[in-house]
Amino acid sequence: MREMADQVVARCIDHIATLDRQPSCGDVDPARAGDLCRSMREAAPERGTPLDQLLDPLFRDWIPRSFTSAGPGYIAYIPGGGLYPAALADFIADATNRYTGVWQAAPALVQLEANALDWLREWMDFPPEARGLFTTGGSMAIFNAIVCARERHLGADIRAGVLYTSDQAHHSVLKSAKLAGIMPDRVRPIESDDRFRLRMDRLQEAIAADRRASLAPFAVVSSAGTTNTGAVDPLDAIADLCAREGLWHHVDGAYGAFFYLCAELRTALRGLERADSLTLDPHKGLFLPYGTGALLVRDGAALRAAHEATAAYLPAAPHPEDFYDPSQHSPELSRGFPGLRVWLAVKLYGSAAFREAIAEKRALTLDAFRRVAALPGIVVDAPPELSLFAFHLTWPGATRADEDRATNALMEQVTARGRVMVTGCTTHGRYLGRVCILNFRTHQRHVDALVDDFAASIDSIVAAETARSDRS
Ligand SMILES: *Cc1c(COP(=O)(O)O)cnc(C)c1O
DSSP states (O other): OHHHHHHHHHHHHHHHHTGGGSOSBOOOOHHHHHHHHHHHOOOOOSSOOOHHHHHHHIIIIITTSSBOTTSTTBOSSSOOOOOHHHHHHHHHHHHHOOOOSSGGGSHHHHHHHHHHHHHHHHHTTOOTTOEEEEESSHHHHHHHHHHHHHHHHTTTOGGGEEEEEETTSOHHHHHHHHHTTOOGGGEEEEOBOTTSOBOHHHHHHHHHHHHHTTOEEEEEEEEBSOTTTOOBOOHHHHHHHHHHHTOEEEEEETTTGGGGGSGGGTTTTTTGGGOSEEEEOHHHHTOOOSSOEEEEESSHHHHHHHHOOOOTTSOOOOOTTTOOOGGGTSSOSSOOOHHHHHHHHHHHHOHHHHHHHHHHHHHHHHHHHHHHHTSTTEEEEEOOSSSEEEEEEOOTTOOHHHHHHHHHHHHHHHHHTSSOBOOEEEETTEEEEEEEOOOTTOOHHHHHHHHHHHHHHHHHHHHHHHHHHHHO
8 A cells, every 4th residue: 555655646746846847738739639539448457457557657648638737837717726735635535435425424524524614604704504515616516506596486486487697607507507407598698797797787677577577586696706807796786686686696706706815805805795605616716626616505504405305224414503414415425525625725724824825816916917918919808806817919900800819829829838828718709818817836937927928929929910911
């Protein structure tokens, strides 16, 4: 056992120690990746293979052929984390393999998970009666939230129910709604304003129209930081409206919720703490490895009502006011032990370290924003509300199509330089470049590289585009 673990740990440490020097995006060219994947297909092996022979191709050939999402140059999409001690927590959880689905099976271990959930609750200023669950990610958190809202407001009469969100919402909202029985014809993607925030006037009109049509508005899903541009919806105003109209307000904080720990961003996120339910994604803003999302539900009874169940072969669940029982608050019974990685990371480093890291990402973003905005040809479409900003390239005589092509080329060329990986999005009818800083390994020198690589690429792209329009 020790020998196997030593081999694995040595390779992991090598990998992590060289993240800074690995290309920000490995070779994921679809044609080459397709060939590789086809060549890897094989039947289940009849006999075993020594561990080192399995680790060789894994670390040499397969891990490098990916987005380097654990690296400091990963400024694409919404960055993830990958704190090393969380991997050790998973190792402990898997090696000891205790059953944490029900409280009675491992009361003290379940208490650690309950503590970790309670820390999230306190950080987000949710009341003591709130309860939550750890999920595999933000998508499953939203799914559970919609089920809670549906149960509370619609009961068996699902088809009349209408859910509202913005046209900037993460695609997991529509997907989760469908999984929860709310079909796409009962989801209203409300228009966003020129800052990509949900428009209150349009929301109110849509609710009124649905009531006139004898439908049953039941929930609003707002964003505390959209994936496209980082927009924060008017959370406080939506909370007021939901209170007035008797609707469930879910806040998707998968990207943005942990910025609530940052004193200077409390105002920007005001109203988040009033939500009926909140998605958090510790595998983004708490820097944990992929596989940890979380949901908080203001009224813990609503979460239990949607999930509690008994069976003759199971021990009786504890009284909910005494102890937390995971199986009474989530769809799962047997499961891994996701609470341990959260608990270990927070205990090991302390909350202050996480707050400071979040504040550092915010400060780095403001610096990157000022410097990128000052580059020739850059027009900012969305300044950073949290740690994401969006922009496009322009020059005299450029058409919308020219701008889209050039901005897309800028993202690709900067990424091809290998130091940072950036991606864009298409919204409000144009292609936008994006910068999103959230990886705990990203520091000032990576922002410097980002700005340098943008400056170098812009010059050549605009020169090429101008020559192109001169020719035509
Ligand atoms: C990442 C993200 C999600 C989905 O979360 P997963 O963890 O990827 O399932 C939902 N909403 C927003 C705003 C996100 O950034």
